[in-house]
Amino acid sequence: MSSAGDAVARLVREEYARVLATLIRVTGSVTLAEDAAQDAVVRALETWPRDGVPDQPRAWLLVTAKRRAIDHIRREGRRDELEAAAMEHPADEPPETVRDDLLRLVFTCCHPFLSVDAQVALALRTLGGLSTAEVARALLVPEATMAKRLTRAKQKIAQAGIPYRVPAAEELPDRLDGVATVVYLIFNEGYEGRRELALEAIRLGRVLAGLMPDEPTVLGLLALMLLQESRRAARFAADGTPVLLAQQDRSRWDGPAIKEGVELVGVALRRSADRPDRYAVQAAIAACHTLSLTYEDTNWNAVVSWYDVLVTIHDTPVARLNRAVAVGERDGPVAGLALVEAIAGLDGYPWWHASRAELLNRLGDKDSARVAYERAVALGLNEPTAQHLLRRIDDLG
Template sequence: MKEVAQAAQDSYTRIAATLIRVTGNWTLAEDCAQDALTAALERWPRDGVPDNPGGWLMTVARNRAVDVLRRAAVEETKLREMAMMWEPAPPDDRLRLIFTCCHPALSLEARVALTLRTVAGVPTAGIARAFLVSEATMTRRLTRAKSKIADAGIPYRVPSDLGERLPGVLAVLYLLFTRGYDADGEPAFADEAIRLARMLATLMPNEPEVPALLALFLLQHSRRNARRDAAGDPITLDRQDRSLWDRAAIAEAVEILGRTPVEGPYAIQAHIAACHAGDETNWRSAAEWYDQLARVQPTPVVELNRAVAHGYAHGPAAGLALLASVNGAPEGYMLAVEADLRERAGEKAHASDLFRRAAAAVPDGPERRALLKRV
């Protein structure tokens, strides 16, 4: 039922965050929030959608938590707190939940999984598929992560060292997005990352990297309908049908960037993505932004992409010159970039051999098939 799905998107995080704050019990909070959604699926088709769907879900979840706590003979003070919980969680509760799930004491994998389960409400089975493990294994990992939060006394609050902790939160959202955006990923995870970034941008309007990350997600995801051919293999940017791109998402991202100062790597990456958003790519501008990104984030992958941008902006020779200084990038991608530059330089035989070697260096799947097509 679409009304339940919409209410879940709007209210699930608020409900879970409030119940965690009041009860201190992560599993109870998640179970009661899910029970409320199940009740909505049962009752709303029969009784009609309530005037305040989020408030209805909060009330049902709260009452369910009160029943469970009462049966467990929890102290009366806890019950009184629950009985007073009539309104949805204030924004700070959602921030507390996000920063707790993304605490640096947890492994990066645990942070992503816990964010998916508790903040986004993704079923454990779906998370398990994304991590290529069984549902039972993922359940154990989530349980260990919650236990570590309790045992280590990780505080359920927005940290005072926000400048130090926020990049870690954004990195979790970025990894979540890529798990949905990659060729073998869960597409719904990209949508969840966008939703969470949008929520975080609303809660933290004075942190420029947050809306910048949202703009980056929107620009990347706008190309989702043009990134695969009929066989599901990747189509390179220069060969995509741009009429299939989501122009509304692009317009929103460009508007965000127009009012957001450039203060970090996500803003720079978003501006690079925006260079591709027109009828054709502005490669000269992209190369300039990559120069700036390489100064801020001098990783092998950034340097590799910088060589690509310069190769398109200033000719294959310029790209090959930069490529020669790249160290540490994955072999398959290095070979693929050189192959593309050699092909555009007219060295067809050399390029064909490089594409073949690049295909052999990546795992079997869509990327390998796409490289072999280039051969």
């Protein structure tokens, strides 16, 4: 694809989630909205490189997708002509009902009627625009399992008539865990390279903070995303490959974002003093890194201590892996490797193999490190990260 084609593809990808969210509000069907939005995307990728990008790309995509949805409705006889026409030319809605289509979609996907696993999977698929394979990789399950999970979730939404709206204030706490998980996983996808997703997740975090200004989970989540995003400018080399934390030019970190994030961490930790919140604790770990002048100055005792808190309140294999890596920095590669290899359930997770490879490399076991790096690459990573690991393999000699 040409550079112009790449630019068009990025633009379409950036607009997809908003177009889909609005279509779901208009059509009332996740499946119909997805089909129509994807059809509009295909047409955009076919025509924009040839005819030029329209002045209002989102409006073009939305109109094209609505026409596709209307054609389907009329063909299936699901609504009469007046209803289809009303969807094509909707009456102006009062501002209070048109709050934020993406936020509505988050809460629709995260309805308590759905399991948390289904909530997260559906939101990543629709909001993040991730493929089923990408969602499966993010959630560490086989692709076939994820495809079935997504289908069941959409069917449940349709059968139960789950409303497409932001819940009332008293309903918000029951939805918070799923919503926070979804927003953070969307951010994680953006953190690996797709910045538009990271920025969208931060924007949603700010909206949630406006809805729930005293909730430590929301404040901790926003702080965590800001602190991690603050390192964006130093995280990638000119060719797009990632730069490890130890090698990053800290003068390029975003000072205002760090300041805001650290202030939010303090508030979140104070408000969750009696019952630590996992996002606030992860934000505290991020703050340990962003407040260090150099990598060598990092307070690894503090980092490991915060990980100790994290695995107490949110004991997952990935949290244990991150703690093991921190222990490896504090106590040396032998201690870190022992903890990494003691973690069960991560054989299909590329970062487990990559972390193990780094520790083996530090111990001088080049052959085992090579095998672990190769396994990480084989499990599927984005192209820049895969290239980075392939270079690590080359460095082994």
